[in-house]
Amino acid sequence: MQSFDNLLDKKVLRFRPNSFGREYSLQRPLTIVFPVAIMNQLKAIYNPSLERGGLFELSATESKLTCVAFHQVLGSNNATSYNPNKTLWSEKIRQIVDRGNLPLAVHTHPTKIGMHAYDSKQVRFYLKSSRPDRLIADKIITDNLVMPEAIFVKDERFGTGYGLALYEGGIFPYAISAVSDTQLVILLGTGILMAINKLSRKALYLLMGWFLFEFLRRPKYDYDGGGNLKIKISF
């Protein structure tokens, strides 16, 4: 079983016991940087009517991961799924891990597959993980490592010409808008309970505290002037 203990020292991973021994996952606080040069590589392979993908290679320094490469992995892809060749996929992961780096799976979402009128959707819609996406992301990428996954969309409606969203991995919500969606539902529920006098003042303060805590903890996406993406995850 692969050891990632050197990445525990750099405060990018944590581990917890599980039924198989132990499992590594990302830890807070953390910054993940995706340089524009690598985003341009994804733009170059992007196909608006076909899913494509591969693996990002992330290099660690203290509480920070920097994407140093994108490795495309070919397979039998179509408009609604990305199916990388399993042998090539495992081989690429092994090479990344052997270099002391972390693999992060990425696939593109097409914007023109005829299921809905392209312009009727907000561009962020295409960055949402599908149900199959989430089922895959729940599984470990190596036998003892859990990582988030990424969705990439090339579109001029994003200021930078692309959008990238990370989900799951025990540290990201299942979709870029998921935290705010959940919070809206809870706020609405709280409002209804208050209106019918079913909620004590103490319970209300607890809910407000949780709301603020989750809001502050959500990953923040920032693009610098050059189009480099910096994702910050606080405490």
Ligand SMILES: [Zn+2]
């Ligand atoms: Zn997908």
